[in-house]
Amino acid sequence: AQKVTQAQTEISVVEKEDVTLDCVYETRDTTYYLFWYKQPPSGELVFLIRRNSFDEQNEISGRYSWNFQKSTSSFNFTITASQVVDSAVYFCALSSHPMNTGFQKLVFGTGTRLLVSP
């Protein structure tokens, strides 16, 4: 069975602090995808990143960076110099690699609520 654990229920930081959101996953698949989604106070779910299990390179996009470590089954998300607009609930998700089947179910973690205060 697949499982995603986001142990941090809520994190509070002050603007400009760096913050890391943890994500630990379980799967028996050898190939899979990992995702992060953001849910701001307005409620929509916004896709941030997808990582293929073949590729363990870390990724940076502006103030966002992701650290994928197969050895520890983790896919952590760091926001550098946080801003008030980063306040949201962040979800980590996992799916088997679609390969030729076209779709595999997304398994979501329970989310981490990030509060960034001025």
Place this chain on the structure above:
Amino acid sequence: DAGVIQSPRHEVTEMGQEVTLRCKPISGHDYLFWYRQTMMRGLELLIYFNNNVPIDDSGMPEDRFSAKMPNASFSTLKIQPSEPRDSAVYFCASSLRGKGNIQYFGAGTRLSVL
């Protein structure tokens, strides 16, 4: 390009009433998903369609829930009769085969059943 469009954004109804939620997926996407989000259960996949055909409805909680996709650009999720425990945010998402299983979500419909 327009994203996934859901309507209404908010729905308040009384127990026993029929509720219909609507979704327009991203043009060209061949998968459509309906999710429900509650504090207790988080995000749950209710049903998904491929090329307008329902593939897996194992997440639909009861027979009171039904979903249809009459064409590639429109889907509905209906609850009849509604109950207070159906109160939740309902999301529609779509994706395109071959694009890495990325699902794009709509803004959601917040349903309150009184």
